Amino acid sequence: MVSRVEVASDVERRVWDALAGVHDPEIPPCTITDLGIVERVHVTTDAVEVDLLPTFSGCPALDVIREDAESAVRRAVPEHDVRVRFVYSPPWTSDRITANGQEALRSHGLTPPGQGATRVVIPLASLAPGTTGATCPFCGSSDTVLESAFGPTLCRSTHFCRSCRNPFEAFKPKTLA
């Protein structure tokens, strides 16, 4: 006989596995667990609740992510009622992106925001010339300049590499520090 706890933990494992297969539609190599937006999975006898944290609150991919996550979890645990929702506490920060996630961003041509000392710096005087701390995702040079703190999506800033002469984008740091 299987105890209720074991059943719950098996369900929970299947839910996490399913969530780890959901990709950000705008950054396909990155999964939502890589991005650190899955805050909580709560399993009861007949229901599963998943709480997600929005990266940037105006990101149009959020609705798609929620729906993709919900259908992935439904497929994984069809016997359960599934609810996936966004919550706002704690606020998501870019420090939640995992090492895998940072690598996935780089593979997509996006400089990851880094963490702590390696964090990309968006200087207060954004239009002032100078380095930005962003490493070029193509050649690895740090001789780069910030073009704008804004870019094609809310989570990206735009840069230029003075070494390989390529424009590139970085995932914007979002941090409490």
Next chain:
Amino acid sequence: MNGDPRLALVLSVADDELVIGHRHSEWTGWAPHIEEDLAFSSIAQDEMAHARLLYGLARAAGLTDRDEDALALGREPAEYHNAVLCERPNGDWGYSVARQYLYDTADSVRLEALASSSWRELADVVNVMRLEETYHVDHARTWFSRLAGGPVTGRQRLADGLSKAIGEAVAVFEPLPDESKLISDGVLPRSSEDLLNEWLGAVGKELEAASLDFVLERHGSVGEMVPTGSGEVRGEEVFSPPGVNRRDGVWIHEGGFAGAGGRRGRHSDDFVPMWEEMTMLYRTHPGARW
């Protein structure tokens, strides 16, 4: 309208964000260069998302039966609680930079206070907003410095924009309906007047550092928007900003507003044409889904 004063508080912030977000979005395709198309479009997208979060909060807290679309787009003009500053047309680049600088610095003072609200769900949403607003203030300060230190035409346009916007920026802190109850409940941790003085002191110092503080001593009009046939009645012309004075080296507010009334639904003649465009699709196709 529900009697709970939290509704007017949430709508004041949400409507500011929605309306100034709509104005920012009008730069899309028209800004001086493509980076600024992206910047103003991104800021607009953030502001509208913040409005959406707050409208959702109002409904979740049972303060209104209306969903976020009905709140954003389904109200009559006199039901919007935004400050008049937010509804003014973009004008030239100087005014747009001046208005964004004044609004986003004011907004950051207000949000910092609301982050310690006793209303936990509001504080949570505000904390999410603040992480994104940092980039808005950065954008505004960057352009403020560039125009202030730049060639004479840009500096003059910035000064003209600041002169035009400063009085109505003060009115962002017009007291809220039933504010004393919000304060005694800890929902609003500090009074609007207290927040206004914090903001005005800081902005006054920045204007002094840029030798632009003369805009605090020169002002166009004083009075309140009143709902007459024309929608807008200007008060008498004056040449000092209402209620703004310098005492012991600090700029302070001592009562009186220009362009007040927004918090009670009294708007300028500029609001209705903007409202008509903003809500046209919603009004033409009730219940349409995106």
